[in-house]
Amino acid sequence: MDGNIVEGLKLVGAGLAAIGMNGAAIGVGRIFASYIEAAMRNPSAAPSQTGNLFVGMALAEAMGIFSLVIAMIILFG
Amino acid sequence: MLEKFRGVGQVAIDPIHQFQVQKWLDLGTFGNQHLYFTNATGFMLLSSALIVLLFGYAASRGKIVPSRIQSIGELGYGFIADMIRSIAGEEGLKFFPFVFTLFFFIFAANVLGLVPYAFTTTSHIAVTLPLALLVISVVIIYGFYKNGFRFLKLFMPSGAPWWVYFLLIPIEVISFLVRPLTLSLRLFGNMLAGHIVLKLFAGFAVSLFAAGGMYILLAPLAFVMGVVMNALEFLVAGLQAYIFAMLTCVYINDALHPAH
Numbered sequence: 001m002d003g004n005i006v007e008g009l010k011l012v013g014a015g016l017a018a019i020g021m022n023g024a025a026i027g028v029g030r031i032f033a034s035y036i037e038a039a040m041r042n043p044s045a046a047p048s049q050t051g052n053l054f055v056g057m058a059l060a061e062a063m064g065i066f067s068l069v070i071a072m073i074i075l076f077g
Numbered sequence: 078m079l080e081k082f083r084g085v086g087q088v089a090i091d092p093i094h095q096f097q098v099q100k101w102l103d104l105g106t107f108g109n110q111h112l113y114f115t116n117a118t119g120f121m122l123l124s125s126a127l128i129v130l131l132f133g134y135a136a137s138r139g140k141i142v143p144s145r146i147q148s149i150g151e152l153g154y155g156f157i158a159d160m161i162r163s164i165a166g167e168e169g170l171k172f173f174p175f176v177f178t179l180f181f182f183i184f185a186a187n188v189l190g191l192v193p194y195a196f197t198t199t200s201h202i203a204v205t206l207p208l209a210l211l212v213i214s215v216v217i218i219y220g221f222y223k224n225g226f227r228f229l230k231l232f233m234p235s236g237a238p239w240w241v242y243f244l245l246i247p248i249e250v251i252s253f254l255v256r257p258l259t260l261s262l263r264l265f266g267n268m269l270a271g272h273i274v275l276k277l278f279a280g281f282a283v284s285l286f287a288a289g290g291m292y293i294l295l296a297p298l299a300f301v302m303g304v305v306m307n308a309l310e311f312l313v314a315g316l317q318a319y320i321f322a323m324l325t326c327v328y329i330n331d332a333l334h335p336a337h
Binding site for chain 2: 051054055057058059061062065066068069072076
């Protein structure tokens with residue numbers, strides 16, 4: 001019985017850890033939203049900023065990946 | 078018949094199975110290590126062989142009016158060269174072969190992993206962490222080689238009041254040391270999560286079909302979703318290789334011009 005509770009709580013913990021990913025989702029969404037908003041205002045400057053766009057996206061996304069990795073460690077570690 | 082489909086469904090629903098390293102060949106014992114030729118080794122060799130074949134062929138018969146394969150090679154060359162030039166400047170072109178190899182190795186491994194039943198080598202930290210450590214060691218070694226101890230200015234942004242440095246320097250050092258971790262985890266996490274989602278939707282389609290009755294009507298929806306996710310994964314495969322190469326350029330730029 002005890003073992004089952006531990007196993008069950010592990011799943012709950014993994015689920016809770018994965019909540020951190022919504023922060024990354026919001027962040028990535030905001031980056032693209034701002035990029036498109038700015039690109040609509042000044043389309044000629046947009047291509048020069050795609051590099052910054054993807055670096056920003058990668059940095060924001062990494063935080064979400066961390067919580068995914070924590071969830072995976074709890075599940076399989 | 079239904080039993081058979083259930084069996085298929087249960088196998089397909091296990092989305093983690095695809096990441097299992099399988100031993101293909103026993104290479105014997107070296108020292109106190111037992112070595113195996115695994116599917117990870119096989120697919121890494123395959124992706125490097127594909128790149129060598131493609132670019133070897135593209136470069137072997139150079140014409141003024143390029144053939145299709147030669148155009149692919151030239152596009153790849155131009156793409157990476159432009160990326161390095163825009164981030165690290167002309168000096169960064171010294172690292173062109175390094176960034177080019179990294180980009181195309183990761184790209185080939187990601188795309189090869191999308192083939193059904195293929196093994197995605199980049200979905201393992203054991204592959205991505207050495208790549209990231211390689212990048213960061215190149216940056217550190219070249220940074221010290223080129224700038225000497227002025228490389229440490231990287232951790233000391235100019236223009237702040239002196240008392241801020243007590244806080245700023247530790248933060249800069251930590252953010253530098255965390256770079257190989259974020260670089261490897263990003264690639265690993267993206268490939269892992271993407272491939273789990275792919276296999277999940279494929280598994281939904283099979284098990285909905287196997288469930289019979291009304292559920293069969295829902296199976297095409299899961300299948301279409303799987304196809305859409307596959308298209309998204311192609312985008313992610315290219316994007317992650319691009320981001321890896323791009324961040325490598327950003328870090329190399331730090332080694333070239335440490336004072337910012």
